[in-house]
Amino acid sequence: METRELFSLALGVQEPWYVASIDFSPEKRELDIALDFRRGGVFACPECGTAGCKAYDSEERRWRHLNFFQYTTVLRARVPRVDCGKCGKRMVEVPWARPGSGFTLLFEALVMAMAAHMPMAAVARLVGEHDTRLWRVVTHYVDTARAERDDSEVSRVGMDETAARRGHDYISLFVDLDGPRVLFATEGRSAATVAAFADDLKVHGGDPNAVTEACLDMSPAFIKGVGQSLPNASITFDKFHLKKIITDAVDRTRRAERHDFPELKGMRYALLRNEETMNDEQLEFTSTILLRKPTMKTARAFHLKLAFDELYSMPTPTAARRYLTRWCNWAVRSRVPAMIEAAKTIRRHFEGVLRWFTSHITNGILEGINSLVQAAKAKARGYRSTRNLITMTYLIAGRLDLNQTHLR
Numbered sequence: 001m002e003t004r005e006l007f008s009l010a011l012g013v014q015e016p017w018y019v020a021s022i023d024f025s026p027e028k029r030e031l032d033i034a035l036d037f038r039r040g041g042v043f044a045c046p047e048c049g050t051a052g053c054k055a056y057d058s059e060e061r062r063w064r065h066l067n068f069f070q071y072t073t074v075l076r077a078r079v080p081r082v083d084c085g086k087c088g089k090r091m092v093e094v095p096w097a098r099p100g101s102g103f104t105l106l107f108e109a110l111v112m113a114m115a116a117h118m119p120m121a122a123v124a125r126l127v128g129e130h131d132t133r134l135w136r137v138v139t140h141y142v143d144t145a146r147a148e149r150d151d152s153e154v155s156r157v158g159m160d161e162t163a164a165r166r167g168h169d170y171i172s173l174f175v176d177l178d179g180p181r182v183l184f185a186t187e188g189r190s191a192a193t194v195a196a197f198a199d200d201l202k203v204h205g206g207d208p209n210a211v212t213e214a215c216l217d218m219s220p221a222f223i224k225g226v227g228q229s230l231p232n233a234s235i236t237f238d239k240f241h242l243k244k245i246i247t248d249a250v251d252r253t254r255r256a257e258r259h260d261f262p263e264l265k266g267m268r269y270a271l272l273r274n275e276e277t278m279n280d281e282q283l284e285f286t287s288t289i290l291l292r293k294p295t296m297k298t299a300r301a302f303h304l305k306l307a308f309d310e311l312y313s314m315p316t317p318t319a320a321r322r323y324l325t326r327w328c329n330w331a332v333r334s335r336v337p338a339m340i341e342a343a344k345t346i347r348r349h350f351e352g353v354l355r356w357f358t359s360h361i362t363n364g365i366l367e368g369i370n371s372l373v374q375a376a377k378a379k380a381r382g383y384r385s386t387r388n389l390i391t392m393t394y395l396i397a398g399r400l401d402l403n404q405t406h407l408r
């Protein structure tokens, strides 16, 4: 078998296309493969699909292909234009690349496979292309896959914000809690972002009125947005956010008091952790010292925190309501300013806190997605644009169908 036939097979080139020549340049470390079509070869009109169109004229094109070993490989071909008689002169589609791309489909498939697992700058270095060109490829496939997504079953969503670049900007993430998958990511963190999500849902066959449960933190913007754009959704305040409000209150109390009680120094983590993850010293500290010092505000705050954790083991919504009412009363009488403030916040959001006992939804999955996004961002040392960060979020956490249909 001669070399050209071998390359035809390796590239999967089909009639009327054939490998016309192969030029190997050791100096440039480049393999240049010229493809051509047979005389009299016919093509389909890319517009209407009419088959059997003869070439009218042609234009030279080149595509970066997968390396053959360490050699940069380039395909070249004169690509015919056809005139089907209805659509005007149109450049035909070649089987190895999508229209307008300077890469072959196999090269793009490789980029997509790598992009999901490593920073784009590293992909760019590996394949020797500028990352702007690679971002264009990733964006194309992500957008195509998103366009085909079906959101008709979406009924329980979670929303959260994550820092975009350098912490100045934010993107809001909207997640299908039953996927779980990122449905929508957009710049900003206002009520309008929830409206934008509702619009995006409609575009993908979903119905904002069919969303019955929403999980969020106590951000007034999101609360307002849900009220306006997801009118049938009951709000559940995320229990991880609630626990954070309580532990923050404990920490503020400790900091205000640490000069009066030197034993509080170095015990920050003992007070913030769950008992299961404390070491012996921390357990000893929380179980004895705090109990013996009822005048210490930190001790009272810590007890309130332990009691708040207990809320989530209440067996029924009714029991939880009774328990939370008592907890709030206890906290506002505690004379611990940070705890009084936390209790008032919880009272203002009472029904949404208790909704968990019916919905059982949390934004735990969003925390995971957030850390993936932040880790990818850190590795990439900036994404050049928030748009790229959003594209990467969809790629990592969107559960998109990036199968052979899209990569042909």
Ligand SMILES: [Zn+2]
Binding pocket: 045, 046, 047, 048, 049, 050, 084, 085, 086, 087, 088
């Ligand atoms: Zn046509």
